[in-house]
Amino acid sequence: MLPAYIKPMLAKLSAPFDSPRFLYEIKWDGTRCLFFIENGKIRLQNRRLNDITYRYPEFWDLPKLIKKDGLVFDGEIVVLKDGKPQFRLLQEREHVKSPLKIKMLSERLPATYMVFDLLYVGGEPLLDRPLRERKKLMQELLPSSPFVAESAFILEKGVAFFEKVVAMGFEGVMAKDIESPYVPGKRVDFWLKFKPRGRRRCVVVGYLLRPDGTLKSLLVAERKENELVFRGRVASGLNTHLAVELLGRLKKLESKRPENLKGSGFPKGTIWVCPELECEVSFQEITNHGQFRAPVLEKIFLS
Known part of the structure; x- marks a missing residue:
């Protein structure tokens, strides 16, 4: 007799890789x-x-x-x-x-x-x-x-397969350990998903400082018609030189939280700024809470 239900096995996010232990198939x-x-x-x-x-x-x-x-x-x-x-x-x-x-x-x-x-x-x-x-x-x-x-698959060549699949317009690739069991309801390393990183132009709406007063991360939002949609905080991509230059500019823009900023999960200790400074952020995906997953600051428009 079959069970009344089975929780499906889930996958973790990963960068593309090659491995003789994995098979690779289209993420439908x-x-x-x-x-x-x-x-x-x-x-x-x-x-x-x-x-x-x-x-x-x-x-x-x-x-x-x-x-x-x-x-x-x-x-x-x-x-x-x-x-x-x-x-x-x-x-x-x-x-x-x-x-x-x-x-x-x-x-x-x-x-x-x-x-x-x-x-x-x-x-x-x-x-x-x-x-x-x-x-x-x-x-x-x-x-x-x-x-x-x-769902057809190939072996070993995950990076090339991912590039081809994305170029064809598919959502991404699933990588699965060929020796792995099926683990109901769990998100485990046996199954990994490769998804192309998105890029969005955003505005900086706030920032966070470390205890020593240096710039820790930026809070960014996307412009959507007459609103700003909060996309979370970004720290990756902030090198020391850029962080020093940015902090000087951000201090001059300090203000109240933008009235048209929508979203949730604003971190404690946020120093809000006027949404004038634009940037480009890459990310793995947008979470159910509307925030970027694994964001990286790719470009800051300082002119």
Whole structure:
């Protein structure tokens, strides 16, 4: 008997690298989905452990095409256009509850299940088996269907693969240790994700000092129409010479917190400034709290 739900394994962020111990596959911009097949019926579970079977009627007959029962696959649901996932089109599928509309959308915007792991076979767990074994079993069981595809991968050459994938317009790359087990609900070093760094032009809205009075970090925000959206603090990229020059300028701009600054998580000890000094910041991604993850000050516009 299969478990009622399984928390999906999660990945950590990483810079691209090469390794003979890792495989590399496209990071699909879709909905994470665990695909249960038990007693000839399917059940689709998303990352939040919700049952989303009703949304995707194109998958309902897949158990008839698979020889074994008691299966759990892991993968992502995507809507493809010209061979690439279109998250906007997937969202159209995800926010519909009417059975009639669901059926119409399944025909107009059919989904594809990109499979990348196999967790159970015949009701028995494979979680402790190495990924290379789970992948091999998965390949043997995948049905021939326009709605299912294996998430193809390459070995060793992660850096070149990442550059190619990003150039083609995909979201990034997943790197997975081929000897690793499946660890439900955990964010571990066995799975790593490579994502291209974004760049944004920002304004400095405040700064923090070290106990010795030197510049510790900048607080930055993005201009959005008539508002400033707080993106967090930036310390990386501030060398000693630049920090000294910046501090002199920042002291002359000291003011109250900008009235149009939106956001949360403003650090204690912030010295606010008029938002006049512009900079360019690179970052890994924007968090759920609206702040840059792993930001680096790339350029400061001092003129």
